Amino acid sequence: xxxxxxxxxxxxxxxxxxxxxxxxxxxxxxxxxxxxxxxxxxxxxxxxxxxxxxxxxxxxxxxxxxxxxxxxxxxxxxxxxxxxxxxxxxxxxxxxxxxxxxxxxxxxxxxxxxxxxxxxxxxxxxxxxxxxxxxxxxxxxxxxxxxxxxxxxxxxxxxxxxxxxxxxxxxxxxxxxxxxxxxxxxxxxxxxxxxxxxxxxxxxxxxxxxxxxxxxxxxxxxxxxxxxxxxxxxxxxxxxxxxxxxxxxxxxxxxxxxxxxxxxxxxxxxxxxxxxxxxxxxxxxxxxxxxxxxxxxxxxxxxxxxxxxxxxxxxxxxxxxxxxxxxxxxxxxxxxxxxxxxxxxxxxxxxxxxxxxxxxxxxxxxxxxxxxxxxxxxxxxxxxxxxxxxxxxxxxxxxxxxxxxxxxxxxxxxxxxxxxxxxxxxxxxxxxxxxxxxxxxxxxxxxxxxxxxxxxxxxxxxxxxxxxxxxxxxxxxxxxxxxxxxxxxxxxxx
Numbered sequence: 380x381x382x383x384x385x386x387x388x389x390x391x392x393x394x395x396x397x398x399x400x401x402x403x404x405x406x407x408x409x410x411x412x413x414x415x416x417x418x419x420x421x422x423x424x425x426x427x428x429x430x431x432x433x434x435x436x437x438x439x440x441x442x443x444x445x446x447x448x449x450x451x452x453x454x455x456x457x458x459x460x461x462x463x464x465x466x467x468x469x470x471x472x473x474x475x476x477x478x479x480x481x482x483x484x485x486x487x488x489x490x491x492x493x494x495x496x497x498x499x500x501x502x503x504x505x506x507x508x509x510x511x512x513x514x515x516x517x518x519x520x521x522x523x524x525x526x527x528x529x530x531x532x533x534x535x536x537x538x539x540x541x542x543x544x545x546x547x548x549x550x551x552x553x554x555x556x557x558x559x560x561x562x563x564x565x566x567x568x569x570x571x572x573x574x575x576x577x578x579x580x581x582x583x584x585x586x587x588x589x590x591x592x593x594x595x596x597x598x599x600x601x602x603x604x605x606x607x608x609x610x611x612x613x614x615x616x617x618x619x620x621x622x623x624x625x626x627x628x629x630x631x632x633x634x635x636x637x638x639x640x641x642x643x644x645x646x647x648x649x650x651x652x653x654x655x656x657x658x659x660x661x662x663x664x665x666x667x668x669x670x671x672x673x674x675x676x677x678x679x680x681x682x683x684x685x686x687x688x689x690x691x692x693x694x695x696x697x698x699x700x701x702x703x704x705x706x707x708x709x710x711x712x713x714x715x716x717x718x719x720x721x722x723x724x725x726x727x728x729x730x731x732x733x734x735x736x737x738x739x740x741x742x743x744x745x746x747x748x749x750x751x752x753x754x755x756x757x758x759x760x761x762x763x764x765x766x767x768x769x770x771x772x773x774x775x776x777x778x779x780x781x782x783x784x785x786x787x788x789x790x791x792x793x794x795x796x797x798x799x800x801x802x803x804x805x806x807x808x809x810x811x812x813x814x815x816x817x818x819x820x821x822x823x824x825x826x827x828x829x830x831x832x833x834x835x836x837x838x839x840x841x842x843x844x845x846x847x848x849x850x851x852x853x854x855x856x857x858x859x860x861x862x863x864x865x866x867x868x869x870x871x872x873x
Contacts, residue, residue, distance in 0.1 A: 423447065423458050426690075427704045429481035431492065432697035436507045439693075439704065440479035440494045448507040453702050457508070474502035474510035481569075483528040483535060485553075493553035495525035495537045503553045518556050519548050527579070531572025536592045538579045540566035545581060549592045561595050563587055568607040573616065580606035580618045586631075586638065601641025604629050608664075612657025617677040619652045619664065628652045628666075632677040647672070647680060658696025659821045665691035665703055699744055700820050715820040716749030718742070718787070720813045722795075723829050730836035731804045734765065737829060739795045741813050743787040749815035754782040754795055756811040761833065763800040770794045787815070801833035 427441035437449040439456070447456045479496035494502040494510075499519030504510045519525060523546045525539035537548045537556070545563040548556040561567065567581035576588045579595075582605040586598040600606070604620035611617075616633040627646040631638050650672065652664040661675045669687040674680040694703050699717040722739030729735045743749045752772075757779040758764055767774040767782065771793045774782040784793045801807060812826040819825055 426692060428479060428692050429494070430693045430695040430702060430704070431482045431484045432695055432702070433484045433486070433490065433492070433507070434698075437695075437697060437702060438482050438484075438492050438494075438504075438507050440482045440496070440502075442478045444475040444477055444479060444496075444500075444502075446474065446479070446494065446502070446510060452697065452700070474504075474512055475500045480524070480526045480539075481528045483530045485530050485535065487533075489552075491553060493528060493535050493537075493550075495528045495539070497524045499523060499525060501525070501537070501553060501556070513554050513556065517554070518558050519546065527567065527569040529570045529572050529577065531574075531577060532591060534592060536570055536572075536577055536579075538567035538570045538581070540581070545585070547579070547592070547595065559593060559595070561587060563595075563597065565605075568605070569609050571609045571611050571616075573611045578609055578611075578616060578618075580609045580620075582606070584620070584641065586618065598638060600631060600638050602629055602631070604641075606631070608652065608655045610655035610657045610662055612662060613660070613675065615677060617655060617657075617662055619655060621651045625649075626651060628664075630677060630680075650682075653691060654693045656694040656696050656701060658698075658701055659823060663694055663701050665694045667691070671703065698821075715745055716743050716747055716787070716789075716815055716817055717745035717820045717824075718749055718752065718813050718815060719744050719824045720754075720811060720827050722811065722827060724831040726831060729801050729807075729831055729833045731801045731833050732836050733833075734798055734800050735762075735807070735831055735833075736796065736798050737809065737831075739797075739811050739827075739829075740792055741784065741787070741795075742792045743789055745789060745820055747789065747817070749787045749817060749819075751816040752784040752787045752793070752813060753815070754780075754784060754793075754811060754813050756780050756809055758799065759808055761801060761803045761805045762807050762809070763802050765798040765800055767795060767797045769796075784813075804833050804835035806830055806832050 423445050425442040425445040427439045430439045437453055439447040445458065447458050449456045477497040477500035479494045479500065482492055482494040485491050492504045492507050498521040501513040502510045503513060523539050523541045525537045528535060528537040533551065535550045535553055540546050545561045545565055545567045547559040547561040549559055550556040563585050565582035565585045567579045567585065570577060570579040576590050577592055578586065578588050580586050584600040584602040584604055584606060586600045587595045588598055589595045604622055606618050606620040609616060609618040618631045619628050621628045627648045628650045629640065629646050631640045650670060651666040653666050655662055655664045661673050662677060663671060663673045665671050667690045669689050670691065671683040672680045673683060691703050694701055718741055720739060720741050722737060724735060724737040726735040741754065764776050764780065767776065767780055769782050769784065772782055772784040774780065774795065782795055808828060808830040810826065810828055814825060
């Protein structure tokens with residue numbers, strides 16, 4: 380159980396992937412609150428220690444050099460070698476027999492994956508299937524193991540160490556590496572990039588940072604507990620470390636440059652966190668005995684029941700879900716849709732009294748059908764509704780605009796086009812949203828804000844000579860004048 384008081388009510392957003400003992404992989408939607416078991420084995424019984432995601436591929440690495448990849452969001456996996464028990468066609472090219480501990484993705488061209496492990500092992504792949512080792516004449520050498528790797532500032536940085544010191548290596552491509560001076564006596568276990576600094580954590584409460592990966596500065600963590608993982612999200616850093624007797628996990632947070640929680644801060648009793656990740660709106664941590672805990676702020680944590688006793692060792696976010704793995708070769712993934720809404724005004728310039736058009740597109744990027752999809756928005760006061768059309772379903776307008784889009788399978792889209800009239804010179808801000816009858820794996824992309832500025836019309840600038848209300852007023856004035864003239868003539872006639 381988690382320490383009394385460490386609970387949280389979470390919005391149903393996100394999906395998680397974790398990996399661990401026995402080569403099983405699990406995924407979940409709705410902030411990791413529920414986990415679904417489907418699919419087949421991962422074709423390995425090796426422990427999986429690290430996981431990363433590109434824009435189209437998941438890669439898992441583990442003991443004895445095992446490397447897996449998945450092209451369909453973690454549902455099916457291919458392994459690096461083909462065996463009679465687990466035939467793989469084509470097999471993933473083997474790289475090393477050393478235990479691999481972590482893997483990172485370089486998202487800029489030329490893109491590539493780089494995995495690191497024991498005895499300075501480094502494996503490189505352009506496509507996640509064909510793997511090669513680094514140049515044998517360059518560091519890292521075999522005297523230290525590498526436990527963490529991250530991409531940032533146009534380079535990979537790998538961290539690790541031995542019984543006598545820590546090591547930090549930098550590389551632009553994963554092939555040629557440069558040893559940096561960390562000045563830390565303890566092994567470094569994990570590293571992350573927060574768009575401004577690299578942050579590495581390790582044994583003895585070590586936290587060290589660097590803007591470029593060259594010079595490193597130790598931070599005061601307030602603890603001597605061995606720190607093994609770090610994650611970044613919600614404008615904060617969260618790092619954790621575990622003590623064995625009694626079993627508890629210390630959680631450190633950094634919101635404004637200073638670390639808190641290392642002294643008398645709350646600990647998660649009887650919980651061990653092996654890895655952390657951030658996705659959607661929350662942090663998710665994994666550990667042994669099927670442990671998964673989630674938190675939005677790094678303080679209030681909720682333990683999630685996964686229905687498994689697996690030893691989870693790694694977790695990652697693939698832009699729509701978290702992914703996890705454990706024992707027995709089972710694969711679990713979230714049966715959650717991921718509706719994504721995008722759009723903007725098509726009209727570029729607008730004066731009051733003129734018609735503006737905007738277009739909104741909804742796509743289901745999840746791995747299951749989104750049932751009963753509904754689009755809705757309340758128009759601002761300065762927008763007079765004229766018409767709406769959709770490429771699927773139908774739209775109606777009463778006090779608000781709603782469109783019933785029906786069921787949307789994976790990859791299906793709907794485009795809604797709306798015409799409105801600007802009734803005043805002001806900013807017209809629209810807030811369309813989309814929902815379905817299933818919990819969405821990432822509710823953060825279920826709503827957007829689009830706007831356009833309507834300027835005042837005039838007779839010399841072209842376009843509308845009068846505003847909507849000016850034109851209405853003129854028509855009323857003409858009508859009154861006409862009626863008045865008719866009454867006056869009738870009086871004189873009498």
